Amino acid sequence: MTKQRKLVLDIVENSCNHLTAEEVFFKAKEEMPNIALGTVYRNLNILVDEGLLRRLTIAGHPDRFDNTRIEHEHLICKNCGKLSDFRIEGIKEKLKEASQENVQSYELNAYYICEDCCNQEVM
Amino acid sequence: MTKQRKLVLDIVENSCNHLTAEEVFFKAKEEMPNIALGTVYRNLNILVDEGLLRRLTIAGHPDRFDNTRIEHEHLICKNCGKLSDFRIEGIKEKLKEASQENVQSYELNAYYICEDCCNQEVM
DNA sequence: ATCAAGAATAGGAATTATTCCTAAAATAAA
DNA sequence: TTTATTTTAGGAATAATTCCTATTCTTGAT
Numbered sequence: 001m002t003k004q005r006k007l008v009l010d011i012v013e014n015s016c017n018h019l020t021a022e023e024v025f026f027k028a029k030e031e032m033p034n035i036a037l038g039t040v041y042r043n044l045n046i047l048v049d050e051g052l053l054r055r056l057t058i059a060g061h062p063d064r065f066d067n068t069r070i071e072h073e074h075l076i077c078k079n080c081g082k083l084s085d086f087r088i089e090g091i092k093e094k095l096k097e098a099s100q101e102n103v104q105s106y107e108l109n110a111y112y113i114c115e116d117c118c119n120q121e122v123m
Numbered sequence: 124m125t126k127q128r129k130l131v132l133d134i135v136e137n138s139c140n141h142l143t144a145e146e147v148f149f150k151a152k153e154e155m156p157n158i159a160l161g162t163v164y165r166n167l168n169i170l171v172d173e174g175l176l177r178r179l180t181i182a183g184h185p186d187r188f189d190n191t192r193i194e195h196e197h198l199i200c201k202n203c204g205k206l207s208d209f210r211i212e213g214i215k216e217k218l219k220e221a222s223q224e225n226v227q228s229y230e231l232n233a234y235y236i237c238e239d240c241c242n243q244e245v246m
Numbered sequence: 247a248t249c250a251a252g253a254a255t256a257g258g259a260a261t262t263a264t265t266c267c268t269a270a271a272a273t274a275a276a
Numbered sequence: 277t278t279t280a281t282t283t284t285a286g287g288a289a290t291a292a293t294t295c296c297t298a299t300t301c302t303t304g305a306t
């Protein structure tokens with residue numbers, strides 16, 4: 001655990017948003033001005049592999065990163081991309097049961113149109 | 124519904140695999156040798172927006188496309204990327220309930236290590 | 247059918263997110 | 277402390293996808 005990796009982990013864990021690699025990079029630069037973008041990407045990948053962070057992949061958008069302390073699902077506005085969290089109890093067990101496999105992790109994204117976009121009529 | 128769009132739709136609907144845009148493109152070329160890759164992408168996007176196809180986004184892999192006739196979830200090997208389907212009854216209703224929003228679509232990917240990869244020891 | 251208007255296409259350039267490469271620096275091991 | 281291993285910074289390369297433009301299709305009204 002190098003200091004760069006620790007920094008990346010801290011930034012993601014202490015952010016209430018779901019940050020992109022680039023956002024993590026800019027925050028990291030505030031503390032370590034010459035950290036490289038590649039380093040951020042590499043460490044994010046390592047941290048995800050180790051299970052310390054979760055990756056959130058949404059079509060057409062860059063990946064976002066999330067802490068793993070509380071399992072949760074994501075609700076995404078189809079129109080503006082706004083992202084929020086919600087929970088479904090016991091989903092992981094359901095997945096294991098339904099798939100008959102040892103599910104290690106999962107990603108559950110629900111798409112809707114948020115209120116703001118609904119009210120804009122034109123889309 | 125142009126003939127290009129119809130062809131793209133037919134290819135995805137009549138394939139039991141989950142095809143990438145490029146795979147759709149090569150299949151489409153067999154019927155229409157000078158269809159353009161951009162046309163395939165554009166039409167896949169339109170068909171997804173119209174709800175006629177589903178998009179399947181997996182981190183680090185190109186998007187895949189799926190027919191929508193039967194709602195189903197995806198089981199993905201973390202190691203080799205092997206992809207299979209499974210079902211969870213009534214998940215969409217659960218999502219609406221849990222999120223308190225009008226969920227229009229969702230994507231549920233479960234990750235595991237497939238038997239082949241398990242047996243290979245080295246990963 | 248003929249024509250005009252709008253939409254879709256082919257082909258290729260451009261963009262974007264991400265990974266890969268390499269030499270230098272840091273860390274760990276002996 | 278010397279050696280071996282890992283990681284880094286910086287930038288080039290890659291891959292998937294979108295964007296651009298001139299041309300071709302459709303379509304619907306006359």
